[in-house]
Structure formats: C-alpha cells, structure tokens
C-alpha cells in the first residue's frame with residue numbers, strides 16, 4: 171500500500187519519473203526576498219520567493235563552490251550575487267550574468283501547495299530524464 175502523496179517511481183527502472191516533486195519546506199520558513207538553503211536528495215538547493223514566484227537553484231557557485239545563499243539576492247532583477255568573487259546568476263535560468271563564473275547553476279521547477287508547502291522537481295529544468 172502506498173501512502174497518500176508519496177512519489178511514484180518507475181518500477182522497471184526504480185527511477186523517479188520526470189517532474190516528480192519532493193516536499194522541501196513550509197513557505198512560512200522562507201521570508202519573501204530571503205534565501206534559505208536545504209540539503210535534499212537532489213543536492214544543496216537554495217529557495218526564495220518574490221511576489222508569488224518561487225525560485226529554487228543549486229546553492230554551489232560554479233566558479234569555486236561558495237554558497238550562493240550567503241550572497242545577496244536582488245528581488246527586482248531576480249539575481250543572486252556570490253559572496254566570494256561577485257559572480258551574478260539569474261535565479262530563473264541559472265545563467266551567469268557576470269563572471270568570473272562561466273557555467274550556469276541548476277535551477278529546479280518549484281511549486282507551492284494549497285496547504286503552504288514548497289515542493290521542487292527532482293530534476294533540474296531542462297535536463298532530460
């Protein structure tokens with residue numbers, strides 16, 4: 171018997187289906203415009219929200235691995251600036267806007283449930299199953 175709300179898996183491969191979501195945190199834990207970081211099965215993920223838009227992205231800067239959630243979030247540009255050497259990432263696409271980082275951080279589709287939970291997809295946006 172499967173518990174209500176559990177994540178279905180593909181029995182033939184044991185892998186989660188594309189765009190399965192996992193519950194991460196209550197939205198009340200994440201003040202609007204602030205970042206919170208969570209260690210979950212997909213890795214270390216930073217989550218923030220602005221004006222009912224949720225953003226979930228890999229916390230590790232692709233330059234030298236600093237924690238982006240220790241940096242500055244710009245809620246108008248929806249960007250995060252790395253605290254170490256100033257790389258700026260678009261948190262919607264993950265793309266670096268300013269270096270020295272050259273590579274994007276992963277971004278995860280995120281949603282808010284009716285009962286106030288933040289859930290994120292188990293695979294980054296744009297990644298094939």
Ligand code: FES
Nearest residue numbers: 231233234252255
């Ligand atoms: S570690 Fe982020 S800019 Fe260098």
